[in-house]
Amino acid sequence: MTPLDPSALDLSESAAQEPAGDVALGPGAVLLGGFALASDRALLAALADVLRTSPFRRMLTPGGSAMSVAMTNCGEAGWVTDRRGYRYDAIDPASRRPWPAMPPAFAGLATRAAERAGFPAFIPDACLINRYAPGARLSLHQDKDEQDFGAPIVSVSLGLPAAFLWGGLLRSDRTRRVCLVHGDVVAWGGPARMAFHGVDTLQGGRHPLTGAIRYNLTFRRALWPLQGAAMAPSSIINKIG
Ligand code: MD3
Ligand code: FE
Secondary structure, X not given: OOOOOXXXXXXXXXXXXXXXXXXXXEOOEEEEOOOOHHHHHHHHHXXXXXXXXXXXXXXXXXXXXXXXXXXXXXXXXXXXXXOOEEEEEOEEOOOOEEOOOOOHHHHHHHXXXXXXXXXXXXXXXXXXXXXXXXXXXXXXXXXXXXXXXXOOEEEEEEEOOEEEEEOOOOOOOOOEEEEEOOOOEEEEOHHHOOOOEEEOOOXXXXXXXXXXXXXXXXXXXXXXXXXXXXXXXXXXXHHHO
């Protein structure tokens, strides 16, 4: 789109009221359209670094089937699933080493996006990275393995577009379809934090930066602060005293 493209000039009332790209999807849910566009290459380069230590793998559900979405993690804790169940673990079961540290480009983007969406001081300690190839999907679920439901979840979409399914607090509530495209960031907090959600089957296509793939980064607070060494009891007492 060039500055001379007439479609760039949207003088409708809704466009005038809404800062470009920001849309309240509902209570606690904010879509920041294109928020990650300016950092897309930096995010993908940082992702490539993470993958050198902890490559994508298709984890097993507790029922024993391989998920269609391939996953990895970075940060202090990573989300894992196997026959023993869903949980966060500081160790990557594939590498048997700690998950790679959260790249500064990841953490910085998540904190800035959360702030803009109305969730100040969000410092994620976990980032689950999902890789969708055409045919992959994520069935309707709640994110409830985290210790801190007071913190929001920030999600970043890169590559091919996907139809995101957003429901209510009951599995039986009707779902809305929201198309998430490359560079979109969504923050989910407060009343939206425990909503059921999923991703419809990814369709084929090609994106210039990712090929036939969609990546999604989800930033969370998985652990209580006291579990981090930087917030050992003595350091809290030192802050108070
Ligand atoms: C709404 N990922 O990893 S991100 C997941 O696109 C997950 O890969 C999807 O759901 C993906 O758990 C969706 C958007 C998202 C993430 C967490 C939410 C939406 C949410 C938590 C509560 C409500
Ligand atoms: Fe989820």
